[in-house]
Amino acid sequence: MIEVDRGSLPFTLIHGEALVACASWALDEAGVTQVDLATEWSVVADTDEPFVLHDSLCPMTPPAFLVDCVARADEDGCVVVGVRPVTDTVKQVAGGVVGDTVDRATLWSVASPIVLPGPVVQAMERHSVADFAALVEALRSDYRVEFVEAPVSAARVSSEDDVRLLEALTSR
Structure with missing residues (x-):
């Protein structure tokens, strides 16, 4: 689970628990x-298992979704x-002038997780994992990447306001 280069936000409370704890529990479940x-990356690669990168800033990702993503990567x-x-x-912006609206149907925002199948883990060098979007771009140049709507x-x-909104969306 990734909490580095995220400032103090991973330790903000949601439903009375730190975001980082919620994300960790989802991985455990x-x-x-x-x-x-x-x-060491070699230790990870030697397992020949899928490797899951889960961002603490996506703390309420359901365990079932994580399981599905791991199964897809493995299969x-x-x-x-x-x-x-x-x-x-x-x-769009060109020459400092605001232009046409981009069709949102063609855009996605990287969330969590990123699952690397065992053979990909073995073949690749360790990458920086702080910026998920940049990591996905780097992976796309060398590997087949499947996007799954979370x-x-x-x-x-990305802020405490976002945490409050997510807390409201996930209250029982």
Whole structure:
């Protein structure tokens, strides 16, 4: 699970628990073995198992979704990336002038998880994992990547206001 380079936001409370704890519990419930980021990449690669990157800023990602993504990566042999639809209006800019609106149906926002199948883990060098979008772009140049729409509860938070919204969306 990734909490580095995220400031103090992973330690913000949602439903009375830290985001990082909620994300960790989801991995545990999904049966994912967690490793420390300091673990040598060769140790990870030697397991020949899918490797799951789960962002602490997507704390309410359901364990069942994590399990599904791991199964897809394992069965299809491709990198699987949880994504959310873009709901903001996005405009083209050329020469400092705001232009046409981009069709949102063609856009996705990287969420969590990113699942690397065993053979991909063995073939690749360790990448920086702080920026999920940049990591996905790097992976797309060398591997087949499948995007899977994540449930709304798996949304990424970027502020305490986002945490409050996600808390309201996931209250029981």
